[in-house]
Amino acid sequence: MSHGHHHERPKSPSELRAKALEALLVERGLITTDAVDTIVEQFQNEVGPRRGARMVARAWVDPAYRERLLTDATAAAAEMGYGGAEGERLVCVENTPDVHNAIVCTLCSCYPWPVLGVPPVWYKSPPYRSRMVREPRDVLREFGLELPAETTIRIWDSSAEVRYIVLPMRPEGTDDLDEEQLIELVTRDCMIGVAVPRVAEGAAA
């Protein structure tokens, strides 16, 4: 990754202040530029929802992995090489025909970084944080997800140390898809619980 941005003229006051903090800490020898670079590169290129999607697809094709994921998601993530900050205590909650799960953090923006990356802006926003615990059906409807009236909705407020990920249901009509193809169906929003996996029209066998 290029370090060109270190030499551009700062634009906004926030950018200036952020650069000033980094400059001060690097000048003092308290942190290094490459340490900051590695985190940026990890979240831009490696640590994102693709990881969670791989876990979900694995759970769909491998009942033993699914069992491990639901029993100890931290270990199930670690066996795929995923873990670390904001994922030290992972719990996976499973959608079924009767139960739909979704995650939120009403107090800040807790999110399972190692398997979903950094959270989207809407997840950190006051509308989602305030409304998801109180009127989830309305919020899900705005996301285009209309659940049957008899479906039990469970909203997990990650207010302490556990970070949650949703295991969505494998869509019908995907029996002929292999694990790699299934990964493509699993979006970030499916693992937050504001969407369910959809098979593109004409794509299913």
Place this chain on the structure above:
Amino acid sequence: MDGIHDMGGMQGFGRVVPEPDEPAFHEPWEGRVHGVAMALWATDIPVGSLRREIERIETVHYLTSSYYEHWQDALEANLARAGVIGPGEIDRWVERLAAGEPVPVRSNPAQAAATAAMLEPDEPAPPPGNAHRFAVGQTVRVRRISSPQHNRCPRYIRGLTGRVGRLLAPAPLPENADTGERAEAPGYTVAFRSADLWPQDGTDHEVLVDLWETYLEEDG
């Protein structure tokens, strides 16, 4: 602290607005703030959790500034509180940058590796242990917490009852950020019925909240 950060159940914030194809960081400086925080956490510098200071951001500013602006404010506050940075030091660097001076560059592969290791699997998740006062299935009442200290007991459940679902391993208390102690307590996932939380809404869903034992008491 009963601050604006504690948003669960509040009304009037409007619709959720998703952004298609959202990048991890919208501007390079946001990624730098995230990276600076993690680089600090990988060292022995006592920077600590940012939540206490984020909750102390003045209400109007909290609502009109972004997530990474909150991080920046809290990082500055924590570093000042720990005596790592002195008054005016950041302001002086702002002036130097505005005058065209570049951000200094320093490399240390060992420190970069230690920082990168924060995003790698570490120890197994701790088992729940056997120090729990309440049992799975038991009905518990949430205390009417009204402390000015940092805490993680949302307002929307205080004083109400729920059912213990899962036992959680002991973890350091959020209040340690104020007290300077290293106290720990076991935790619980407690299930609440929306009809108990908001009786006039006419909803019927479950809300599951993770709570330290210190926030709970026996029902009745």
